[in-house]
Amino acid sequence: xxxxxxxxxxxxxSIDYKENDKLVTLYAFGEGKITATLKGVKKSKAKLPYxxxxxxxxxxxxxxxxxxxxxxxxxxxDNFYGIWTDIDKYYxxxxxxxxxxxxxxxxxxxDKLAILTLDFxxxxxxxxxxxxxxxxxxxxxxxxxxxxxxxxMCVNCGEDDSRMFYSFTKGGLVCPYCKEYNSLLLSENAVKxxxxxxxxxSCDIREFxxxxxLSVIRVYFDILCKNLAKKFKTFEEYILFYNKINNL
Numbered sequence: 563x564x565x566x567x568x569x570x571x572x573x574x575x576s577i578d579y580k581e582n583d584k585l586v587t588l589y590a591f592g593e594g595k596i597t598a599t600l601k602g603v604k605k606s607k608a609k610l611p612y613x614x615x616x617x618x619x620x621x622x623x624x625x626x627x628x629x630x631x632x633x634x635x636x637x638x639x640d641n642f643y644g645i646w647t648d649i650d651k652y653y654x655x656x657x658x659x660x661x662x663x664x665x666x667x668x669x670x671x672x673d674k675l676a677i678l679t680l681d682f683x684x685x686x687x688x689x690x691x692x693x694x695x696x697x698x699x700x701x702x703x704x705x706x707x708x709x710x711x712x713x714x715m716c717v718n719c720g721e722d723d724s725r726m727f728y729s730f731t732k733g734g735l736v737c738p739y740c741k742e743y744n745s746l747l748l749s750e751n752a753v754k755x756x757x758x759x760x761x762x763x764s765c766d767i768r769e770f771x772x773x774x775x776l777s778v779i780r781v782y783f784d785i786l787c788k789n790l791a792k793k794f795k796t797f798e799e800y801i802l803f804y805n806k807i808n809n810l
Contacts, residue, residue: 565625565626565627566623566624566625566634567623567624568621568622568623568624569588569590569591569592569593569596569621569622569624570590570591570592570619570620570621570622570639571588571589571590571591571596571619571620571621571622572588572589572617572618572619572659572662572676572679572680573586573587573588573613573614573615573616573617573618573619574587574588574589574595574616574659574662574663575587575616575659575663576614576615576616578604579599581604582601582602582603582604582605582608583599583600583601583602583603583604584599584600584603584604584614585597585598585599585600586598586599586600586613586614586633587663588622589662589663589666589672589676590622591673591676592669592673593669594666594667594669594672595663595666595667595672596629596631597629597631598622598624598626598631598632598633599631599632599633600613600614600632600633601632610633610635610636612636612638612641613633613636613638614633615641616656616659617641617642617645617646617655617659617683618636618638618641619638619639619640619641619642619680619683620636620637620638620639620640621636621637621639622635622636623635623636640684642655642683642684642687643687644687644688645683645686645687648693650693650694651686651687651693653796653799653800653803654686654693654694654696654697654800655683655686656796656800657697657794657796657797657800658679658682658683658697658700659679659796660794660795660796660797661675661679661704661786661794662675662676662679664790664792664794665704665708665786665790665792671707671708674707675704675707678700678703678704678707679700682696682697682700685700692767692775694772694775694776694779695755695767695770695775697775697779698755698759698775698778698779698782699759701779701782701783701786702756702759702760702782704782704786705782705785705786708786708789708790710785710789711760712734712735712756712759712760712781712782712785713734713735713760714726714735714753714756714757714760714761715735716735716736716737716740717729717732717733717734717735717736718732718736718737718740719737719739719740721737721739721740723737723738724750725737725738725747726748726753727741727745727746727747727748728745728746728748728777728781728784729741729742729745730742730744730745730746730784731744733784733785733788733789735748735753735756746777746780746781748777748778748781749771749773749774749777751767751769751770751771751774752774752775752777752778755767755770755774755775755778756778756781772804776801776804776805779801780801783797
């Protein structure tokens with residue numbers, strides 16, 4: 563006999579399935595990642611099309627057993643509509659969903675990351691006046707919650723130089739004397755931002771360039787990719803897009 567259950571969920575993925583259905587990947591608080599079917603949701607008079615949309619957060623009602631679920635209802639909490647109408651918000655939000663999708667297999671870590679991600683979506687949808695800074699800050703918290711650190715000093719000798727690089731080999735900042743040939747030179751502003759995140763202090767960003775934020779974002783993603791041995795396709799597209807429009 564099929565059991566009914568109710569879970570607070572965030573929609574991470576949604577794909578067409580059969581003629582009129584959708585297959586969704588949801589992060590369910592207290593349960594972890596689950597896959598479910600929305601039957602008939604592509605029909606013109608379907609009642610739950612919003613439940614199969616990316617970024618939908620709500621109370622989902624399911625029937626099913628043994629890990630096979632059908633969505634039979636959804637009380638919408640937020641669809642973050644403001645994100646869908648802004649390319650900067652949309653790209654960063656998709657990166658956040660991809661992070662949660664790829665990292666949230668561990669339920670204990672997953673719930674913490676899901677809360678971070680929901681806070682991030684709420685921030686960029688309703689509050690943030692600098693999407694790139696909000697994204698960089700979100701990534702710094704993801705990295706910290708996974709137990710990794712990005713120290714604002716040379717990981718090799720401990721030097722705090724005026725010119726700092728990111729070492730793709732060591733996965734941390736290095737001074738000019740310890741850098742490798744392929745180390746990424748960081749601007750002074752980028753280092754200030756990393757320092758502000760690490761020490762939880764405010765940072766005046768009024769004169770920061772987009773490139774300052776992008777370099778910090780790239781660094782945090784490199785830490786995630788190397789330590790988790792995962793690739794993030796959406797992030798790669800994000801970097802290519804912003805490098806192109808900013809001529810970087």
